[in-house]
Amino acid sequence: MKAKRLLATVTAGGAIAALALALLRRRGRLRMDRGRAALRLAMRGGARYAASAPRLFAAAGEQRQLLREDMALQTAEDVADTLGTMKGVMMKIGQMASYVDGGLSPGVRRTLSRLQDSVPPMSGELTAQVVREELGLPPERAFARWDPQPIAAASIGQVHRAVTLDGRAVAVKVQYPGIAETIAADLRNVALLRRMLRITAPAQDVDALIAELRDRVLEDLDYRREAANQRLLAACPGAPRMPSPMP
Amino acid sequence: MTADLYGTATALIERSAAAYVSGVPEDAADDGLFGPASVTWRVSSDLASPVAGLRSLLMQALHPLAMAGVDQHSGWRRDPVGRLATTSAYLATITFGERAVAERAAARVRRIHDHVRGADTVTGRPYAAGDPALLLWVHVALVQSSLAASWAFGTPLSAVDSDRYVAEMMVAAELAGVPRPLVPASVAGLERYIASVRPELRCTPAAAESMAYLLDPPGLDGEVAGFWQDVRDAAIAVLPEWARQMYGYSAPPLSPGRRAGIRQSLGVLDAMFLGEPGVLETRQRLTLRMRTARSA
Numbered sequence: 001m002k003a004k005r006l007l008a009t010v011t012a013g014g015a016i017a018a019l020a021l022a023l024l025r026r027r028g029r030l031r032m033d034r035g036r037a038a039l040r041l042a043m044r045g046g047a048r049y050a051a052s053a054p055r056l057f058a059a060a061g062e063q064r065q066l067l068r069e070d071m072a073l074q075t076a077e078d079v080a081d082t083l084g085t086m087k088g089v090m091m092k093i094g095q096m097a098s099y100v101d102g103g104l105s106p107g108v109r110r111t112l113s114r115l116q117d118s119v120p121p122m123s124g125e126l127t128a129q130v131v132r133e134e135l136g137l138p139p140e141r142a143f144a145r146w147d148p149q150p151i152a153a154a155s156i157g158q159v160h161r162a163v164t165l166d167g168r169a170v171a172v173k174v175q176y177p178g179i180a181e182t183i184a185a186d187l188r189n190v191a192l193l194r195r196m197l198r199i200t201a202p203a204q205d206v207d208a209l210i211a212e213l214r215d216r217v218l219e220d221l222d223y224r225r226e227a228a229n230q231r232l233l234a235a236c237p238g239a240p241r242m243p244s245p246m247p
Numbered sequence: 248m249t250a251d252l253y254g255t256a257t258a259l260i261e262r263s264a265a266a267y268v269s270g271v272p273e274d275a276a277d278d279g280l281f282g283p284a285s286v287t288w289r290v291s292s293d294l295a296s297p298v299a300g301l302r303s304l305l306m307q308a309l310h311p312l313a314m315a316g317v318d319q320h321s322g323w324r325r326d327p328v329g330r331l332a333t334t335s336a337y338l339a340t341i342t343f344g345e346r347a348v349a350e351r352a353a354a355r356v357r358r359i360h361d362h363v364r365g366a367d368t369v370t371g372r373p374y375a376a377g378d379p380a381l382l383l384w385v386h387v388a389l390v391q392s393s394l395a396a397s398w399a400f401g402t403p404l405s406a407v408d409s410d411r412y413v414a415e416m417m418v419a420a421e422l423a424g425v426p427r428p429l430v431p432a433s434v435a436g437l438e439r440y441i442a443s444v445r446p447e448l449r450c451t452p453a454a455a456e457s458m459a460y461l462l463d464p465p466g467l468d469g470e471v472a473g474f475w476q477d478v479r480d481a482a483i484a485v486l487p488e489w490a491r492q493m494y495g496y497s498a499p500p501l502s503p504g505r506r507a508g509i510r511q512s513l514g515v516l517d518a519m520f521l522g523e524p525g526v527l528e529t530r531q532r533l534t535l536r537m538r539t540a541r542s543a
Contacts, residue, residue: 071531081402085294085514111522118527189511195473196515 071120079126079176082119086192088156088183091116092217093200095155108200121158122176124148130177143172155220156183173223180221187214260516262332264523270339271529277345280419283540286404286412288533290393291342294513295401299393300335301482304461306388308454309493310447312374313381315367318453320376327461341419343533353422360424369451379425384444386420386430391437395485400510409434441487450493458494477512480505 073079083091094112104112122130127148131139139146143162150158157175164170187193190210197206219225281287293299308314317323323330340352363376374381394409404412410433420430431437462479483491483498491498501509521527 068531070535081294085517086511087514087518090515090518107522111519114522114527115518118521118530185507186511189508191473192508192511192515195470198470 068120069123072123072126073120073176074123074126076126076177079122079178080182083156083176083179084182084186086186086189086196087115088179089186089193089213089217090196091119091155092183092220093196093213096213096216104200112200119153121150121153122174126177127158127160127174130174131172133177139172143170156180157223175221175223183217183221187217258328259331260519261523262328263335264520264526266332266336267339267520268523268525268529270336271343271533272345272348273532275345276347278536279342279344279346280349280422281342281415283533283536284543285415286408287342287415288537289402289408290397290404290412291338292530292533293393293397293401294510294517295396295399295481296393297478297513297516298400298481298485298509299389299396300331301461301478302392302396302485303389305458305482305486305494306392306490307385308458309450309490310381310384310444311367311370311449311451311454312372312378313384314451314454314457315365315369316363316374316376316381318457319365320363323457324460341422350422357424367451369453377424379429382423383420383425383429383440386416386423386425387437387440390416390431391441392485394434396481399485400481400506400513406434413437445489448490448493450495455494474512474516477509478516481509481513 073082090112094116127150128139131137131142135142139148139160139162142165144165144167145163147161150160151171152159154173154175156179157173160172160174162170162172193210193213194206197204197209201209308317321330337352337356341349344352357377360376360382364374366373376382390413394404394412397403413434413436414432417427417430417432421427431440462483464475467475480498480501483496484501486494486496486498521530
């Protein structure tokens with residue numbers, strides 16, 4: 001339970017691992033062409049892509065205001081204001097939609113992408129607080145080195161570079177505090193989801209979309225499950241320099 | 248018709264967003280009448296603002312003379328969206344604009360009010376929109392509705408901040424033309440004032456008909472109507488019981504689940520607002536100024 005919201009991935013360019021994995025799942029479940037293309041890039045590029053990971057996220061519709069430290073979320077209330085009351089769920093719809101061509105009107109597309117733009121990173125203090133709650137130690141003591149500057153947006157969290165106490169370079173994914181509970185609660189309002197999706201994607205099978213959305217999002221919230229998936233993937237023969245995750 | 252009204256709902260968001268963006272100056276010469284440390288700035292960005300707005304209108308319409316003035320002069324029926332957008336532009340300018348800009352906007356409204364005179368067809372009483380008594384009712388309805396809506400559906404203010412908000416807003420009433428000594432300066436003052444005005448309040452045919460139209464615009468598209476219904480139920484739920492009775496609305500108390508559902512709807516509306524050009528940048532500017540003021 002403790003480590004559920006925190007996933008450390010041992011790799012030179014660890015952010016890529018989580019990204020590649022997320023894209024793999026998307027490919028498998030939704031057969032989305034842009035996701036597949038991005039996945040190929042990520043897999044082929046290996047460590048080379050570590051530096052441009054944020055740009056790759058942007059291509060996948062996860063542009064985040066990583067540079068807006070001045071806007072950083074300072075408290076759990078800031079997180080709730082920014083991602084609560086359906087906004088986190090709408091961001092997820094936006095992410096799903098960014099892999100489906102032609103499903104959304106330009107206006108809705110704009111709204112969802114602006115919503116993604118509206119989420120700044122967590123402040124260093126808030127990030128440290130989450131790490132402390134999950135690992136029982138502040139990040140500077142839980143890790144030999146900890147970079148307080150996030151290197152990538154992770155949809156409902158962010159990714160930090162760190163070095164573990166036994167010397168491995170890792171990327172640590174830190175989830176926004178309280179966001180899992182908030183999003184899970186928002187996903188239970190099926191009537192509202194239906195209403196939103198009828199407006200945003202009138203041509204689609206709305207109930208199937210809702211089912212897909214709920215499955216995917218609840219899965220995304222569970223970082224431990226993601227870690228398990230990564231371990232599985234890394235064990236596949238022929239996986240290109242696949243990093244192994246650390247719970 | 249349906250397409251028009253769907254367009255109307257979208258246009259309302261578009262135009263209030265445009266009003267908001269143009270009301271907040273980019274490189275402000277001064278902090279305006281309230282400033283980044285004010286409670287008023289915080290209340291203005293509350294999630295429950297649409298509920299506060301609708302509740303204000305419901306309260307304001309119960310004053311027969313205020314209602315008659317709007318009914319006979321404003322032409323809101325021809326362009327309801329335009330009328331609401333004008334009001335939200337005024338509020339944004341007064342709240343966030345530079346002092347001189349806010350004062351010019353108020354002077355313009357006072358000049359328009361000078362021409363709004365007539366007689367209420369029900370009571371036969373004459374009215375003038377510049378009458379401080381009417382302006383004060385409109386003011387108090389707005390201030391009290393903001394408190395009630397944010398308390399129930401947004402971020403509730405502490406008792407101290409509620410009083411501060413009422414006191415800060417006195418300047419808005421003054422700008423509209425109400426002498427300061429008449430304006431309530433605290434939450435208790437608001438309540439006393441409302442109790443004193445209550446004998447004059449009633450639901451005239453003009454109020455009943457206008458509000459019925461506003462609460463249930465004919466032919467609203469199904470999905471959009473769902474959002475409107477949430478805002479409407481919320482506004483009715485936070486009306487005083489006597490006001491609900493005047494209109495003849497029944498409102499069973501909202502269950503916690505229904506309240507959460509309304510907040511979720513308000514979140515979606517807020518996201519739609521955020522999607523309009525310039526809104527995100529404007530909010531970020533305001534947030535930064537408020538943070539700077541807080542840490543100062």
